[in-house]
Every structure is written in structure tokens, then in C-alpha cells.
Amino acid sequence: MSLIMTYIGSKGCVMAGDKRSIGFLGDKSQRELLEEDLYSGKIKTDEKLLQRAGExxxxxxxxxxxxxxxxxxxxxxxxxxxxxxxETNRKRIYATTNGYHQVELTGSEIKNVKSGQSSIVIFGNKITKEIAGKQLKKHWKSKISLKEVGKIFKKVMEDVAKTTPSVSPQYDIFIIHPQMDHKQAMELLRTTIISDVKELEKWRNKLKEEMLSQQRDIQMANRIITHGEVGRVKKVEGDKVEVILSEGVEALNMDWNVLAKSGDTIIMKIEEPTSLSLGDLVVIEEENLCIKKNKTPLSCNIILCKSN
Known part of the structure; x- marks a missing residue:
């Protein structure tokens, strides 16, 4: 998916890109058949794409x-x-007046760089590049302004979107015209790429940390006790009940840090005064913390989990 067109000239730069993203979920061999039909140009509308996907x-x-x-x-x-x-493989173009770099990345690591001074560069699949190339040749002029380039790019985007569902009717387009020679352009692009790739690395690391945190949350949540024995009453004083944790049970705080292990004592609260005996069994039944013999409700501000 994608069509990105870039014009790099001596007066400035124009770039347009569609906004479509398609996720394919299903059998790998069937996905490959659908992608082949899509990228070869056999499928020309969203309706035909959905129909073929259903088949x-x-x-x-x-x-x-x-x-x-x-x-x-x-x-x-x-x-x-x-x-x-x-991993994610990326192909980027960084462009300005009088210069551009095409950069290939795996993750946030630069694998290949290709540079130039003035050009029209098209990113896309086989069919989008083919259609866009023909349309550009059709509308191009020998002498052309940045504004006219922008109009042509808009027309090509709209024409390609009508021909293949791999490109959306929606697109973004930018025109810039900073004044600089090729040497200045190359230096600006070099520093921009270094900064941008560092930001990508920071983003990837943050995303990785968030994913690991979410994974840990899921793993820990699966350990929370929703039914079964928790411990036994050790002491009762007013509304406070000391409970000795049973074998295989531990108490954690909201950050999943262990506060008490099997055999340790934790404090619970009894909601209504009632007669409790030492050794009474504390359980969780239907996700409710209580005394087993009479279902007296208890509460605590910690998480009760199965031990590792």
C-alpha cells in the first residue's frame, strides 16, 4: 500500500502521499494470493477487494x-x-531544495542510502508506480512552477485512487522552497536524518517498554486469585483482622511488587462486627473476599495472587 511522489528541484520541493493502510488477516497462502491480485492491478475497486477477500x-x-x-x-x-x-522495514525519502536522500532502515538501523540533487522519486507498489509514472508524463511540462507541480501531484493521486484500492482518495501534500545550494542541502539532510532516526529509536524503545509492561500486566493479572483459599485468621482487634497467608499465596501492591509471601501476616478489615475465631479460613468465592464459615465480608488494599 502507498503512493508517495516527490519532486526535488532548484527552487524547492513538493511531496504528496496517500493515507491508506490495509491489514490482511488470514491464511498466509491466501493472503499472498490476494496481495498478488491487488498489486498486479487485477483488483480495481474497494468493492472488488472486499469481494475477493471474502472468497x-x-x-x-x-x-x-x-x-x-x-x-x-x-x-x-x-x-x-x-x-x-x-521487525519493520522502512524506506524513507528526505528531500529539500537541490537535494534528497533515500534511506532504507531495518528497525531504527540505517541499511542503505541513495542520494541525488534533482529528480522525481516515486514510492509505491508495481501498479501504483506504473500508473503514476504514466500520468506524470501525460501532464508534465518542460518549465514548471512548484505550484503547478502540486496541482499535477493532486491530479495523479486522485487518478491512481480511482484505479487501485491500494491507494486512498485522501492524501497529504506539502510544498517548501528554502533557498540553498546542493552542498547546503546535503548537510541539512544529513543532520535531519541523524536527528529523525534518533527520534525513531527513542519511539521504538518506548513502544517496546510499553509492550513489555502490558505483557507483564497480563501475566500478573492471570495470577490474581478469583476463587480459593487465601489464609487463616491469626488475630482480631476491632475492625482489623490479621491473616496468615496460605501456601502458594502472596500479596502484591498495585505495581506488582511483593509485599508478603506465604506464611507472612497481612492486615484485612472486617466491614461489620462479628464473632471470628482464630484459625477461621479466609477465602475468595465468586471474587468476594470473606470468612468461609459464615461469608463475613473482608477487604484489603492489596492484590492477592498465586505465587510463582
Whole structure:
């Protein structure tokens, strides 16, 4: 999915990118058949795409809110990416007046860089690049302003979107015209790429931490006791009940840190005064913490979990 077009000239730079993203869920071999039909141009409308997906038992998630092109003041950035099982491969173009770099990344590591001074660069699948190339040749002029380039890019985006569902009718377009020569452009692009890739690395690390945290939360939540023995009454004083934790039970705080282990004593509160005996069994039944013999409710501000 994607169509990104970039014009790099001596007066400025124009970049346009569609906003479509399609997720394919289903059998791998069937997904590959659907992708082949889509990228070869056999499927020309959203309706035909959904119909073919249904025939192959593939579930599609189609969204048109992607940000594939960005304006970093004096530099425009376009990106297409392919998610593999364990990593994301990215292809980016950084462009400004009189210069551009095409950068290939695996994760946040730069694998390849290709540079130039003036050009028209198209990112996309086979069919989108083919259609866009033909349309650009059709509308292009020998002498052309940045404003006219923008109008042509808009027309090409709309025409391609009518021909293949791999591109959305929605798109972003930017025009910049900073004044600089090729040497200045290369230095600006170099520093911009270094900064941008560092930001990508920070974002990836943060995302990784969040995913690990979520994974831990899920793992810990699965250990929370929703039914069974918790401990036995050790002492009762007013509304406070001391409970010795049973074997295989531990108490944690809201950050999943262990506060008490099996055999340790924790404090619970009894909601209504009642007669309790030492050794009474404390349980969780139907997710309610109580005394087993008479269902007297108890409460505590900790999490009761199964031990590792």
C-alpha cells in the first residue's frame, strides 16, 4: 500500500502521499494470493477487494488516516514500511531544495542510502508506480512552477485512487522552497536524518517498554486469585483482622511488587462486627473476599495472587 511522489528541484520541493493502510488477516497462502491480485492491478475497486477477500476467507482492516509524508520545516519526509514478523522495514525519502536522500532502515538501523540533487522519486507498489509514472508524463511540462507541480501531484493521486484500492482518495501534500545550494542541502539532510532516526529509536524503545509492561500486566493479572483459599485468621482487634497467608499465596501492591509471601501476616478489615475465631479460613468465592464459615465480608488494599 502507498503512493508517495516527490519532486526535488532548484527552487524547492513538493511531496504528496496517500493515507491508506490495509491489514490482511488470514491464511498466509491466501493472503499472498490476494496481495498478488491487488498489486498486479487485477483488483480495481474497494468493492472488488472486499469481494475477493471474502472468497479467500481473508479479513481486511482498511484505514485512511496514515501519515506517510511529513513537513520538518526545510525538509520533507516520506515513508513506506513493511512489517515482518519480528521487525519493520522502512524506506524513507528526505528531500529539500537541490537535494534528497533515500534511506532504507531495518528497525531504527540505517541499511542503505541513495542520494541525488534533482529528480522525481516515486514510492509505491508495481501498479501504483506504473500508473503514476504514466500520468506524470501525460501532464508534465518542460518549465514548471512548484505550484503547478502540486496541482499535477493532486491530479495523479486522485487518478491512481480511482484505479487501485491500494491507494486512498485522501492524501497529504506539502510544498517548501528554502533557498540553498546542493552542498547546503546535503548537510541539512544529513543532520535531519541523524536527528529523525534518533527520534525513531527513542519511539521504538518506548513502544517496546510499553509492550513489555502490558505483557507483564497480563501475566500478573492471570495470577490474581478469583476463587480459593487465601489464609487463616491469626488475630482480631476491632475492625482489623490479621491473616496468615496460605501456601502458594502472596500479596502484591498495585505495581506488582511483593509485599508478603506465604506464611507472612497481612492486615484485612472486617466491614461489620462479628464473632471470628482464630484459625477461621479466609477465602475468595465468586471474587468476594470473606470468612468461609459464615461469608463475613473482608477487604484489603492489596492484590492477592498465586505465587510463582
Amino acid at each position: 479467500l476467507d481473508i479479513h481486511l482492516k482498511i484505514v485512511d488516516d496514515g501519515e506517510k509524508v511529513r513537513n520538518l520545516d526545510k525538509v520533507l519526509v516520506g515513508e513506506v514500511k513493511v512489517r515482518a514478523t519480528h
